Each structure stands twice: as structure tokens, then as C-alpha cells.
Amino acid sequence: MPHDLASGAKPAGACALVIFGAAGDLTKRLVVPALYNLACAKLLPEEFAVIGFDLADHTDQSWHEELLQMLQQFVKGPANNGALHPDVWDWLTSRMSYLKGDLTDQASYQALKQKLAEVDQQRHTGGNYLFYLAIADRFFGTTVEQLGQSGLAKEANGNWRRVVIEKPFGHDLASAKALNHQILKVLDESQIYRIDHFLGKETVQNIMLFRFANGLFEPLWNRDRIDHVQITVAETVGVEKRGSFYEKTGALRDMVPNHVFQLVSMTAMEAPNSFSADAVRSEKAKVIEAIKICSKQDVSCHAVRGQYGPGEIDGQHVPGYREEVNVAPDSNVETYAAMRLSIENWRWAGVPFYIRTGKRLARRKTQIAIRFKEIPAALLRDIKIDQPVPNWLLLRIQPDEGIAFEFGAKVPGPRMRVGDVRMDFKYEDYFGTAPATGYETLIYDVMAGDATLFQRADNIEAGWSVVQPVLDVWNSEPPQNFPNYAAGSQGPAAADEMLAKEGRAWRPIN
Ligand code: BG6
Numbered sequence: 001m002p003h004d005l006a007s008g009a010k011p012a013g014a015c016a017l018v019i020f021g022a023a024g025d026l027t028k029r030l031v032v033p034a035l036y037n038l039a040c041a042k043l044l045p046e047e048f049a050v051i052g053f054d055l056a057d058h059t060d061q062s063w064h065e066e067l068l069q070m071l072q073q074f075v076k077g078p079a080n081n082g083a084l085h086p087d088v089w090d091w092l093t094s095r096m097s098y099l100k101g102d103l104t105d106q107a108s109y110q111a112l113k114q115k116l117a118e119v120d121q122q123r124h125t126g127g128n129y130l131f132y133l134a135i136a137d138r139f140f141g142t143t144v145e146q147l148g149q150s151g152l153a154k155e156a157n158g159n160w161r162r163v164v165i166e167k168p169f170g171h172d173l174a175s176a177k178a179l180n181h182q183i184l185k186v187l188d189e190s191q192i193y194r195i196d197h198f199l200g201k202e203t204v205q206n207i208m209l210f211r212f213a214n215g216l217f218e219p220l221w222n223r224d225r226i227d228h229v230q231i232t233v234a235e236t237v238g239v240e241k242r243g244s245f246y247e248k249t250g251a252l253r254d255m256v257p258n259h260v261f262q263l264v265s266m267t268a269m270e271a272p273n274s275f276s277a278d279a280v281r282s283e284k285a286k287v288i289e290a291i292k293i294c295s296k297q298d299v300s301c302h303a304v305r306g307q308y309g310p311g312e313i314d315g316q317h318v319p320g321y322r323e324e325v326n327v328a329p330d331s332n333v334e335t336y337a338a339m340r341l342s343i344e345n346w347r348w349a350g351v352p353f354y355i356r357t358g359k360r361l362a363r364r365k366t367q368i369a370i371r372f373k374e375i376p377a378a379l380l381r382d383i384k385i386d387q388p389v390p391n392w393l394l395l396r397i398q399p400d401e402g403i404a405f406e407f408g409a410k411v412p413g414p415r416m417r418v419g420d421v422r423m424d425f426k427y428e429d430y431f432g433t434a435p436a437t438g439y440e441t442l443i444y445d446v447m448a449g450d451a452t453l454f455q456r457a458d459n460i461e462a463g464w465s466v467v468q469p470v471l472d473v474w475n476s477e478p479p480q481n482f483p484n485y486a487a488g489s490q491g492p493a494a495a496d497e498m499l500a501k502e503g504r505a506w507r508p509i510n
Pocket of ligand 1 (some may be wrong): 167235376
């Protein structure tokens with residue numbers, strides 16, 4: 001049975017949503033499909049309106065048509081039975097209007113203000129406004145400033161004004177700090193919702209629940225019982241059509257201080273005092289703040305970069321990174337990054353967290369693998385075990401979402417022999433699948449004023465602080481051997497060596 005997205009939740013309160021970047025890819029691929037799913041689940045209020053703001057020429061009608069085209073592709077999946085519900089789409093589009101505007105021009109914000117006042121009248125949205133910045137990051141600061149100047153960011157008479165900011169939030173520590181400084185002049189921290197879409201994934205949210213709602217695991221979750229942790233975010237896609245973005249970004253910036261560190265902090269955090277937004281975010285920030293910042297001299301031992309060359313994925317030949325559209329033929333941008341992190345706190349001292357992420361790897365796989373310590377081998381000296389049986393707990397984030405535990409069991413027969421076995425739980429078997437982009441929960445939470453799944457300024461800055469020395473060294477020392485892994489492979493050999501010198505090995509990406 002597919003589980004119900006709503007599962008007992010009530011519709012959000014009255015509000016108007018303004019989407020800046022309404023004609024862009026993110027709006028079409030994620031924001032609007034998520035609104036559609038929320039509407040299907042009856043989680044949007046009757047008193048609801050959407051204003052699409054963009055520089056592109058559109059009428060309400062032509063905007064709706066463009067959105068519908070993408071939505072139709074999106075609902076083709078089995079979770080929706082391949083069908084769009086026209087009544088839901090009509091309900092939604094009757095509330096969606098388009099406003100052509102320029103993000104840098106105050107007159108456009110005045111027009112927006114006027115339109116919002118009309119919408120308040122028609123739809124009784126109560127002066128509660130959610131501004132969604134689905135725009136290029138260079139406009140984040142300006143847009144917030146313009147909202148401030150127009151008076152639209154000011155909360156008064158019990159209404160709320162919230163701003164959702166997409167990734168990338170800064171491109172290094174200094175720019176992230178500067179952006180925080182700029183927007184915090186206009187907005188209070190409680191009005192800012194910095195999105196990391198990994199937190200919209202059910203399986204990521206489940207890490208915390210799994211740890212803190214089950215008595216079994218927490219006593220084992222520390223340096224006494226855990227040998228090391230491996231976090232993998234492997235993709236098979238290349239840079240797709242995003243060559244020019246990726247040339248300025250690279251794998252480290254694109255994935256590590258944000259998505260990968262979300263997984264690190266969920267895995268390593270202490271139990272929060274409550275599940276309130278600030279309690280959870282404070283515990284998460286503490287983990288990232290406890291990561292040892294590596295000196296520039298240590299970067300080469302603790303971080304590995306790679307770039308894919310041509311290769312084969314699923315039997316298809318794929319080009320190397322340097323042959324991709326809008327990529328320089330001698331580009332030194334990394335498409336793979338791995339790091340060894342030391343979390344210097346009481347729980348984790350001495351337990352390395354190895355992280356890796358890359359494009360064009362052997363398989364798409366996001367997984368947290370926890371390796372438990374081995375038994376004292378002498379106790380089993382009379383039993384023939386070629387190798388001690390490793391105990392692994394595997395949290396599979398995507399695809400094939402689930403949790404597995406690998407341990408040793410007696411091989412049937414007269415001799416005492418140990419074999420590796422596996423207990424496996426698959427989400428799908430228990431809860432089915434619900435149509436979801438991962439943005440539903442996030443958008444619903446902003447409407448409800450719940451910031452638990454969003455990044456606070458200190459979470460963001462802590463993440464950048466850890467990767468900054470690596471960025472600095474990589475920028476100043478061009479790699480000598482790019483491309484250094486073939487598309488479809490396990491990544492660069494240097495990443496294997498980083499673990500091998502500590503007597504460990506990555507789990508294969510398969
Ligand atoms: C984005 C990155 O934030 O996350 C992409 O910019 C990456 O490069 C994507 O492919 C991965 O997200 P998901 O949800 O597909 O795992």
C-alpha cells in the first residue's frame with residue numbers, strides 16, 4: 001500500500017507563495033510538482049495563492065502550460081498511476097498568477113506588493129508571504145535587500161514573512177559569511193529557510209529517528225563499538241547540461257559542505273533535548289564544529305580529488321568530463337572528492353568518517369556504512385575463520401531505500417564455520433512509495449513555520465570552515481593527473497590508498 005503523503009497532517013495555514021525564478025528549471029522540475037503533490041494530499045490551504053515572478057515573457061495561461069508539460073512527465077511514474085488529476089491542477093492553477101519582473105528593480109517589487117495586496121483580498125491569504133528564491137545565487141542578496149526596501153519582508157500585525165533560499169549558499173567561507181551578513185540586516189534568522197534538498201529525503205530524516213527512537217542502537221553508537229564510518233554519495237550522471245555551473249563549482253563545493261555534511265551530522269549528532277528546530281540544529285552544528293580543520297600541509301593526506309575520463313556506464317560509452325558541453329578541454333575541476341574527517345568530541349574521538357562523492361561512478365548510491373569493531377580474535381581460535389566477520393550497518397539513502405545489517409552466522413554442517421549473512425529492510429516493502437519530489441515536506445514545513453529541516457547561518461558557516469583549507473590547496477596546486485578515473489569505475493586510486501594506509505577499504509559501489 002502506498003503511504004499517504006498527508007498521513008494525518010493538517011493543511012498549512014493561509015498564505016501566498018511568491019516564486020522568484022518562476023520560469024526556471026527548478027520551479028518546473030521541483031517546486032511546482034511538489035505543490036501539485038501537496039494539493040493532491042490536501043495539505044495546501046483553501047486560502048492559498050502563488051505568484052510566479054520572472055523576467056521571461058508569460059501570461060498566466062502560457063506559464064501554466066509550460067509548467068503542465070513538465071508536470072505531465074513527472075506524474076508518469078508508477079506512484080501516480082501515470083495520471084494527472086485535472087481537478088487538482090485546476091484547483092492549483094486557479095490560484096497561480098504570473099508577474100513579469102526584474103529582480104534588481106525596485107519598481108518590480110512595488111508591482112509585486114500591489115499584486116500581493118490583491119491576492120490577500122481575493123484569497124484571504126492574511127498577509128502571510130513566503131518568498132521562494134529559485135534563482136541564480138548571485139541574486140540572493142539583492143533580492144532580499146529589495147524585499148526589505150519594499151517593506152515586504154517586514155512582519156507586522158501577526159502576519160509572517162519567510163524567505164526560502166536555495167543552494168549554493170556562498171561559494172566559500174568568506175562569501176557565505178558575507179551573504180549571511182547581508183540578509184541578516186533585512187531578515188531575522190527565524191524568517192530564513194536555507195534549503196538543502198537532502199533533508200527533504202525521507203531516508204535522511206529517518207537517520208535521526210532510527211537512532212533515537214530505537215533503544216537497540218544508541219548504546220553501540222560510539223568510539224567503543226564503531227571502527228569507522230563511510231559515507232558515499234555516488235552518481236552515475238555526468239555534469240549533464242550544467243557544464244558552466246560545474247566549472248565554477250566542482251564536486252567538493254557542490255556536494256560536501258551541504259549534502260554530505262547533512263549525512264555526517266545526522267549520523268554523528270547527540271540526541272537533541274527536543275525535536276524543536278533549534279535543538280536539532282544546535283546539535284547538528286556542534287558535530288560539524290567538532291570536525292578537525294586540517295592544516296594545508298595535511299590536505300594531501302586527508303582529501304582526494306578526481307576527474308572522470310571517458311568510460312562505460314550500463315553498457316553505454318560516455319565521454320570524459322573534459323569533453324562535456326561548456327567544459328574547458330584542459331579543465332582541472334574535480335568531479336570526485338573524498339575526505340577523511342576526524343570528529344573531535346567525546347563520542348567520536350579516534351573514529352574516522354570517510355566521505356566520498358562523485359559523478360560518473362559505477363552506480364548511483366547514497367549510503368552510510370557503519371563498520372563495527374571486530375571481536376577479540378583469540379576467543380575464536382578453535383574456529384576456522386579465514387577472516388574475522390565484519391559487522392556492518394548500512395543505511396541506504398537512495399536508491400533502493402532501506403537498512404541492512406551484515407553479520408556472521410554459522411554455516412550449517414558438522415564443522416564450525418562462519419559465513420556472512422545479511423538482514424535487510426526495504427522501505428518499499430513496508431510503506432510503499434508515495435509520489436514525492438522531496439520538496440513537499442520542505443515547502444509544507446516553511447508554511448507551517450517549522451525550520452528543523454533547514455540550515456541555520458552557523459550550520460552553513462561550519463560546513464564551509466571544514467572544506468575551506470581543501471579548497472585553498474586545490475585552487476593553488478593544479479592536479480597533475482586529471483582525468484584520473486574512468487567513467488563507470490569506483491573512483492580514483494588515491495581514494496583507495498587513503499583508506500588502505502589505515503588498513504581499511506571502501507565498500508564497493510555496486
Ligand atoms: C545537487 C547538485 O545539489 O544535488 C547536483 O548540485 C547533484 O550536482 C544533486 O546531482 C544530487 O541530488 P539527488 O537528490 O539527485 O541525489
